[in-house]
Amino acid sequence: MGAVRGRSEGFTLLEVTFATGILLLSFGFLLGSLHSLARVREVTEQHQRAMALLNTCLEELSGMTAAEAPAYRPARNTAGAPEIGIEFLDAGGAALNPSPESVEALPQPCAVRVTVTAHTSAGHPVRANAVCIVGRGPLAP
Numbered sequence: 209m210g211a212v213r214g215r216s217e218g219f220t221l222l223e224v225t226f227a228t229g230i231l232l233l234s235f236g237f238l239l240g241s242l243h244s245l246a247r248v249r250e251v252t253e254q255h256q257r258a259m260a261l262l263n264t265c266l267e268e269l270s271g272m273t274a275a276e277a278p279a280y281r282p283a284r285n286t287a288g289a290p291e292i293g294i295e296f297l298d299a300g301g302a303a304l305n306p307s308p309e310s311v312e313a314l315p316q317p318c319a320v321r322v323t324v325t326a327h328t329s330a331g332h333p334v335r336a337n338a339v340c341i342v343g344r345g346p347l348a349p
Contacts, residue, residue: 251334254326258290258336262324265292266340274318274343278306290326297321297339317343 219227265282272280282292296304297319306314323337 247328247330250328251332254290254328254334255336258324258326258334261290261292262322262336262338265294265322265324266338269294269320269322269342270340272342274314274316277318277320277342278314290324293323293325295321295323314343317341 261282268282269277269280278296280294282294296306296314298304298315301319303321304314304318318341319339320342321337321339323335326334328334
């Protein structure tokens with residue numbers, strides 16, 4: 209009589225194809241996540257580098273008088289160093305453009321905005337900025 213054929217051992221081609229597709233999709237997501245993590249790490253490193261340079265500039269500027277500050281030029285130690293921008297601000301926050309001859313025209317004390325711009329290997333800018341006051345004179349105890 210007719211024997212009933214049971215399921216043979218093993219997987220069909222369709223099952224193997226679906227399993228392989230799911231595995232490849234999961235692997236693609238994993239590689240994308242690793243790539244994103246590497247980019248975030250690079251941006252974080254550049255931001256830390258910019259913040260360290262910003263702190264150095266602020267420390268140097270805060271010890272200067274308002275007459276010395278316009279001549280300040282931060283030291284650059286490497287060829288790929290971040291860009292540093294220094295702006296003098298009036299009481300309303302508008303940028304001043306002092307020349308060494310017009311130092312007397314600066315308000316006493318004077319606000320200085322320092323902006324540090326670093327770039328990732330992909331060319332994306334990473335900026336950090338802060339404002340400090342120069343020419344304040346000694347603080348009373």
